[in-house]
Amino acid sequence: VVPAGDDCAVIRDGAGECQVLKTDAIVESVHFEPGSPPAKVGRKAIARCLSDMAAMAATPRNALVTLAIPKTAAVAWVRGFYRGAIAIASEFGVEIVGGETVSTPSNIVVSVAMTGRVARRRMVTRSGGRAGDSILVTGRLGGSIRGHHFSFTPRIREAHWLAQNFKPTAMMDISDGLAADLPRLANASGTGWHIDNAAVPRSKGCGVREALSDGEDYELLFALHPDKVEECCRAWLTEFPEVPLTVIGALTRQKGREFDYDGYDHFKQSR
Numbered sequence: 001v002v003p004a005g006d007d008c009a010v011i012r013d014g015a016g017e018c019q020v021l022k023t024d025a026i027v028e029s030v031h032f033e034p035g036s037p038p039a040k041v042g043r044k045a046i047a048r049c050l051s052d053m054a055a056m057a058a059t060p061r062n063a064l065v066t067l068a069i070p071k072t073a074a075v076a077w078v079r080g081f082y083r084g085a086i087a088i089a090s091e092f093g094v095e096i097v098g099g100e101t102v103s104t105p106s107n108i109v110v111s112v113a114m115t116g117r118v119a120r121r122r123m124v125t126r127s128g129g130r131a132g133d134s135i136l137v138t139g140r141l142g143g144s145i146r147g148h149h150f151s152f153t154p155r156i157r158e159a160h161w162l163a164q165n166f167k168p169t170a171m172m173d174i175s176d177g178l179a180a181d182l183p184r185l186a187n188a189s190g191t192g193w194h195i196d197n198a199a200v201p202r203s204k205g206c207g208v209r210e211a212l213s214d215g216e217d218y219e220l221l222f223a224l225h226p227d228k229v230e231e232c233c234r235a236w237l238t239e240f241p242e243v244p245l246t247v248i249g250a251l252t253r254q255k256g257r258e259f260d261y262d263g264y265d266h267f268k269q270s271r
């Protein structure tokens with residue numbers, strides 16, 4: 001139903017039902033510093049997959065964890081890792097049903113495969129946006145490196161509520177920064193985009209540059225028919241009073257706009 005290139009792969013599975021598949025990896029020294037508390041690493045590995053499940057408005061089900069660690073790593077590290085992984089998995093109704101542990105001569109690598117389900121009519125992809133749709137974002141952006149990348153809440157509940165009540169035309173999670181991810185959503189939808197930089201909700205201590213390009217925000221970015229925006233924002237306030245919801249711009253007919261700032265690119269950093 002949805003091939004590679006969206007937040008998750010989606011395959012047909014019975015009338016009106018779809019299976020949602022995701023795999024994601026995090027690497028020591030790229031996604032977390034050596035010496036990071038293992039429980040936080042475990043939490044992050046699972047939460048990143050949950051965030052992608054949220055992007056499709058899917059309900060996550062099961063996960064498999066592959067852990068590659070140096071032989072010198074203590075058993076306590078693996079215990080701590082699974083403590084963090086299992087805690088966030090169970091918070092969102094996900095069971096870790098198996099996995100694999102292998103030894104590596106170098107950095108720790110964690111790969112998580114996750115399954116989920118979504119009703120076809122509820123599913124939201126990146127590609128359904130239309131020119132004129134408003135662009136909205138949850139939470140605040142920027143500064144994730146100061147801790148949010150370990151502690152973020154995957155927006156599963158918010159995504160389900162949105163899909164059920166207001167059905168965004170397109171949606172994704174922000175993992176590489178708004179400046180990198182919004183063009184992806186617009187490209188997939190065959191539209192351009194315009195945002196008001198000043199309207200972008202910023203984390204405390206962050207300027208526009210950080211908010212646009214830091215990455216690892218794990219907030220929802222979605223497009224909504226303009227007629228639904230006012231009611232959606234009002235109802236949101238009651239439903240999720242602790243999570244900001246902000247209109248930052250609109251999808252446009254004209255394509256090919258560029259951001260003033262680049263999104264975070266792991267490969268670009270290592271070149």
Ligand SMILES: [Mg+2]
Pocket residue numbers: 007051052055172173174175
């Ligand atoms: Mg994603």
